[in-house]
Each structure stands twice: as C-alpha cells, then as structure tokens.
Amino acid sequence: MIKAENVTFSYSDDLSVPVLDNVSITVADGSFVAVLGHNGSGKSTLAKHFNAILLPSGGKVYVFGQDTAKKNALLDVRKKVGMVFQNPDNQIVATVVEEDVAFGLENLGVPSDEMHERVGKALDAVQMSEFAKSAPHNLSGGQKQRVAIAGIIAMRPRCIVLDEPTAMLDPSGRREIMKTIKTLNKDMGITVVLITHYMDEAAQADRVIVMDSGKVCMDDCPKNIFTRREELLALGLDVPQVTELMHRLREKGLRVREDIIYTDECIEELVSLLEEKYD
Amino acid sequence: MIRDITLGQYFPGNSVIHRLDPRIKIIWTFFYIVLLFFVNNFWGFLVYVVFTAIIIRLTKIKPKLIFRGLRPVLFLLLFTVIVNVFMTGGGDVLFKFGFLTVTTEGLKFAGLMAMRLILLVTGTSILTFTTSPIMLTDGIERLLSPLAKIGVPAHAIAMMMTIAIRFIPTILDETDKIMKAQKARGADFESGNIIKRAKAMTPILIPLFISAFRRADELATAMECRCYHGGEGRTRFKQLKIRKLDIISLLFAPLLLAAVVATKYIF
Known part of the structure; x- marks a missing residue:
C-alpha cells in the first residue's frame, strides 16, 4: 500500500507556489489507478514521490509502511516501487x-544464476524473449518501452508507476503497452499507477484520480469520473471518444446512455439503438 | 548517411573472438597497439595485415562493416599522409613544386603512417565490434580494480563509458533529425568555406547539447529508480571466467611479437 499524507512539494524553497498542494491519497495493493491531469498539474511530480525520487517538502509518503524520507529505506522503497518513464531511449x-x-x-546484488532466470521470466512476461540478444536501438518504440518494463518487473516490485509510458509511441505501440500493463496488474497482481493524458487509457483502470494545479480534484471509478464531462472539459481534459460520441448523440435527441466509456459498451448501445429503430 | 558511423558499435555473434574474455581482449588490443608502434618496415606491416585479416575472418563479421569504421578517420588519414609526404626529407627527390618537395623517403614514411593508422582503427574496432559494451566495461573495471585501492574510481569510469557507448546511436539519430529540421528551416550546411560551414553547425550543436543534458538527467533518474547506487555490492549478469580459449589466445602474443621482431632483423 502506498500512502501520501498531506504531501506538499515545491521545486524551489518558496512554498507559496507549490507543485503539489496538500495531497492525500492511498493506493491499495493490487489496484490499477490512473492519474489524469493536464501539463503542470503535478501528476508526474506526485508519481516521483512514490519511490523517493522526490521527497515531500511537507507531509509524508509511506510505501508499504516505510517512510520514504528515511535514508536507510531508500533501496527497499525503490525495489518495491518500480518506475517507467515516457522516453524509452532515456531509460535503457x-x-x-x-x-x-x-x-x-545487478544493482541489487542478485547472484548471477538467479539473475538469468529472472531476466528470462521478465522478458517472457512482456513477450520480448525473442529479442533478448538484440540491440535496443534497433527496436520499435513499443518494444523498447516493453524492455524498460521488463527491467522493472525483473526486480519483482509490488507496484509499478508508469509516467506517461505511451506518450511517445504510435497507436500500435500504445496498444502493446496497455496490454502489457493489464497483464501485470491482472495476472501478476502488481499494483499499477498509470500517469497518462489519454482518456481511453485511464478508462481501463479501476480508479481514476484527476489532478489540477497540485490538488486532487476528482477521485472515483472511471464511470463516475467520465460522466462529469463538463467538469473535465473545464480542467482542460477530455472524455473517451465513445463517451463523447454518446454525448453528441444525446444532444441530437437520441436516447442513449451517457455512462459509456468502453468501445464494447458503445457498440452494444448503438446496435440496440438501431434494432429499436428498425424493428 | 550519418548512421554509417559504426565506431564503437557491437555486432552480436558467437565467434571465437566474441567468446574471448573481455579482459584478455583488452590486454590483446593494448599489446597490438603498442607493438604496432614498433613496426617500421614493409614486412612488419605485412605480418600485421595478415594477422589482422585472420582475426577479422575469425570474428565472422563482414569485412565491409569493419572497414566502414574507417570512414570517420578518413580526413585524419588524408591529413597525415599529406603532411608526411611533404614534410619528410631524405632519399631521392622525386619532384619539386615551389617549397614542396616529394621524396621517396617521404612517400615511404607516409605509406607506413597510413598503414599504422588504418591498422590502429581496425584493430581497436574489432574489440568494440565483438565485445558488448557491458562486457567491455566489465573488463575495464576488473582490470582497473587493483587501482581502486589508490583512489581510481574504476566502477564510475566503466559506467560512464558504457553509457557513452550506449548513447552513440541515439545521439547520431538525433543529430540526423536536427539536421533535417534545420535544413527544412533553410539552414545551409554544404556551401561556403570551412569557417562558414563550421559556423553553420551551431544550430545543430546547441539543440543537441540541450537534449543531451535532458537525456542525461532522465537517464540518471531512471537509473536511480532501478536502485543504482554505485559499484558497492553490485553483482554481474555475465560472469567473467578465464577459460582455455583465453589462455590459448595469449599464446599467440609472443608469436606475433617474434614475427615482428624477426622482420626487423631478417629484412
């Protein structure tokens, strides 16, 4: 469990313009949490607090019971919470x-035999085993990012924080990564915190946290979040494409549900709408 | 076009040379370089060329790829040859043009210098082509580790080198991209004299530096996230073990030495 208690953070000593302003959240074990927010909302800064890359200027962050501000807990915290960044090139x-x-x-001092086994399993988990001996610069963006994820899961963390992992990828790369993230969460039981600005990705989480100017302004399940369309638009965010489609259909006077956030649901709704019409 | 630069790039493989212990390969490379500077006649170079050719054959890497590594030093090579041709005195004068004199001795010396440079680059690129950078730095680290006691930061040096090597293709790609971007904005890199062209590089270098610093910062964070905390208590994915093959390879060192020395006395 990761727990942030009244976390305030500023990059300078001046606390009058904090990047994070009194943020308190708890991430439950095994959950899949998406953090949404436009640029400068503090979502990446918050993520960096989860594995002690940044320490709060005020308040506390506890990672599986350990205070991240304690120097001797540092390695243990980073071992438990892995982090994947936006640019795959800059983390390989x-x-x-x-x-x-x-x-x-290697950094953790794992013996060589065990290392080989764990590396093999990690590459299996992200389906990159066939590229084990390849050079990273010959891989596609999505493949590179999966290698970066494998590098983290080899360390057997209990939680992975992904900071806009798909921002630099093409649509097929994005799909690969989302699939991998879901496997990690559902099959391997790893807690996932996904920082993103893609609404469709956030819709796939169990819980969505929306941030704005360093504060948590919404925290709910995706369905409840994306039905608050007006509020999201006011924050410079959006709703998933299917939700937007439903909204526009309603504006045209069609009776469709407004809480639709997944493509499958959308298809079902449209099909039933058409059946109703032509029956 | 910029991607052609292969100096310092690894070609995965499973040849005899690939399988050698990196420490042995580094020691071999040093030996090869030092001995190369004692070679000063045609037959000595012939020995070296044959030896190098055999090694290239053993790596099973296409010779074309290995010679491609020479391209970046082509200018240096030409410069050396020209300077040596005109600056070396002695021997018969072949022709005179103003203050420039070309002598047989000059031509000979320039030829030997060129051979030396070519062999130097080829020999060292064999090391980087057949040794993965992690193995290479592992080797350097182990070789330097006795010096750690007198304060040489063996691990830090090795880590810096790995990262430098790792980022060569990335930075090259980026240079290419920036060049194209600046060309699209009307930058002209091809015309004008040397000074003008050097000045034209500024709009490439500045964005390149800024991005390199940004990369360095992100990489440092990513490394910290993966529990990097210096060389203390670190284990290795690939263990280094001196095997029979390595010992056998070392037996060829005195042979090469003997052959080179012999050419000095026989011819």
Missing part, C-alpha cells in the same frame, strides 16, 4: 536487451 542503460533488463538486479 545497456546495449543488449537482456543486459539492460539485468541492470536493476
């Missing part, structure tokens, strides 16, 4: 895929 250290996946394990 080695020139061969499997050696890069092993990087974290």
Whole structure:
C-alpha cells in the first residue's frame, strides 16, 4: 500500500507556489489507478514521490509502511516501487536487451544464476524473449518501452508507476503497452499507477484520480469520473471518444446512455439503438 | 548517411573472438597497439595485415562493416599522409613544386603512417565490434580494480563509458533529425568555406547539447529508480571466467611479437 499524507512539494524553497498542494491519497495493493491531469498539474511530480525520487517538502509518503524520507529505506522503497518513464531511449542503460533488463538486479546484488532466470521470466512476461540478444536501438518504440518494463518487473516490485509510458509511441505501440500493463496488474497482481493524458487509457483502470494545479480534484471509478464531462472539459481534459460520441448523440435527441466509456459498451448501445429503430 | 558511423558499435555473434574474455581482449588490443608502434618496415606491416585479416575472418563479421569504421578517420588519414609526404626529407627527390618537395623517403614514411593508422582503427574496432559494451566495461573495471585501492574510481569510469557507448546511436539519430529540421528551416550546411560551414553547425550543436543534458538527467533518474547506487555490492549478469580459449589466445602474443621482431632483423 502506498500512502501520501498531506504531501506538499515545491521545486524551489518558496512554498507559496507549490507543485503539489496538500495531497492525500492511498493506493491499495493490487489496484490499477490512473492519474489524469493536464501539463503542470503535478501528476508526474506526485508519481516521483512514490519511490523517493522526490521527497515531500511537507507531509509524508509511506510505501508499504516505510517512510520514504528515511535514508536507510531508500533501496527497499525503490525495489518495491518500480518506475517507467515516457522516453524509452532515456531509460535503457545497456546495449543488449537482456543486459539492460539485468541492470536493476545487478544493482541489487542478485547472484548471477538467479539473475538469468529472472531476466528470462521478465522478458517472457512482456513477450520480448525473442529479442533478448538484440540491440535496443534497433527496436520499435513499443518494444523498447516493453524492455524498460521488463527491467522493472525483473526486480519483482509490488507496484509499478508508469509516467506517461505511451506518450511517445504510435497507436500500435500504445496498444502493446496497455496490454502489457493489464497483464501485470491482472495476472501478476502488481499494483499499477498509470500517469497518462489519454482518456481511453485511464478508462481501463479501476480508479481514476484527476489532478489540477497540485490538488486532487476528482477521485472515483472511471464511470463516475467520465460522466462529469463538463467538469473535465473545464480542467482542460477530455472524455473517451465513445463517451463523447454518446454525448453528441444525446444532444441530437437520441436516447442513449451517457455512462459509456468502453468501445464494447458503445457498440452494444448503438446496435440496440438501431434494432429499436428498425424493428 | 550519418548512421554509417559504426565506431564503437557491437555486432552480436558467437565467434571465437566474441567468446574471448573481455579482459584478455583488452590486454590483446593494448599489446597490438603498442607493438604496432614498433613496426617500421614493409614486412612488419605485412605480418600485421595478415594477422589482422585472420582475426577479422575469425570474428565472422563482414569485412565491409569493419572497414566502414574507417570512414570517420578518413580526413585524419588524408591529413597525415599529406603532411608526411611533404614534410619528410631524405632519399631521392622525386619532384619539386615551389617549397614542396616529394621524396621517396617521404612517400615511404607516409605509406607506413597510413598503414599504422588504418591498422590502429581496425584493430581497436574489432574489440568494440565483438565485445558488448557491458562486457567491455566489465573488463575495464576488473582490470582497473587493483587501482581502486589508490583512489581510481574504476566502477564510475566503466559506467560512464558504457553509457557513452550506449548513447552513440541515439545521439547520431538525433543529430540526423536536427539536421533535417534545420535544413527544412533553410539552414545551409554544404556551401561556403570551412569557417562558414563550421559556423553553420551551431544550430545543430546547441539543440543537441540541450537534449543531451535532458537525456542525461532522465537517464540518471531512471537509473536511480532501478536502485543504482554505485559499484558497492553490485553483482554481474555475465560472469567473467578465464577459460582455455583465453589462455590459448595469449599464446599467440609472443608469436606475433617474434614475427615482428624477426622482420626487423631478417629484412
């Protein structure tokens, strides 16, 4: 469990313009939480507090019971909470895929035999085993990002924080990553915190937190969040495309549900609408 | 076009040379370079060329790819040759043009210098082509580790080198992109004299530097996230073990030495 208690943070000593302003949230074990917010809302800054890359200027962050501000807990905290960043190029250290996946394990002092086994399993989990000996710069963006994720899961974290992992990828790369993230969460039981600005991605989480100017302004399940269309638009955010479609259909006077956020639901609704009309 | 630069790039493979212990390969490379500077006649170079050719054959990497590594030093090579041709005195004068004199000795010396440079680059690129950077830095780290006691930051040096090598293709890609972007905005890199062209590089270098710093910052954070905390208590994915193959390879070192020394006395 990750718990932020009244976290305030500012990059300068001046606390009058905080990046994070009295944020308190709890991420339950095994959950899939998406954090939404436009640029500068503090979502990435919050994420960096979850594995002690940044320490709160005020308040506390507890990661599985440990205070992140304690120096001697640092490695343990980072071992439990892995982090994946936006640019896959800037997080790959080695020139061969499997050696890069092993990087974290090398730092933790894992014996070589065990390392080989864990690297193999991690690459399996992200379906990149066939590229174990490849050079990262020859991979596609989505593949590189999956290598970065493998590097984290090889360390067997209990939670993975992904900071806009799909922002630099093409649509097929985005789909690959979303699929991988879901496997991590559903099959491996890893807690996932996904920072994103894609509404469709956020819709796939169990819980959505919306941030604005350093504050948590909404915190609910995706259905409840995306039915608050006007509020989201006012925050410079959006709703998933299907939700927008439903909204426009309603404006045209059609009777469709407004709480639709997934493509499947949308199709069902449209089909039943058409059937109703032509029966 | 900029991607052609292969100096410092690894070609995965499973040849005899690939399988050698990196420490042995580094020691071999040093030996190869040092000995190369004692070679000063045609036969000595012939020995070296044959030796290098055999090694290239053993790596099973296409010779074309290895020679591509020479491209970036082409200018240096030409410069060396020209300077040596005109600056070396002695021997018969072939022709005179103003203050420039070309002598047989000059031509010979320039040829030897060029050979030396080519062999130097080829020999060292064999090391980087057949050794993955992590293995390479592992090797360097192990070789330097006795010096850690007198304060040499062996691990830090090795880590910096790995990262530098890792980012060569990334930064090259980026340079290419920036060049195209600036060209699209009307920048002209091809015309004008050297000074004008050097000045034209500014709009490439500044964005490149800014992005390199940004990358460095992000990479440092990503490394911290993966529990990087220096060399203390670190284990290795690939263990280094001196095997029979390595010992056998070392046996060829005195052979090469003997052959080179022999050419000095026989011819």
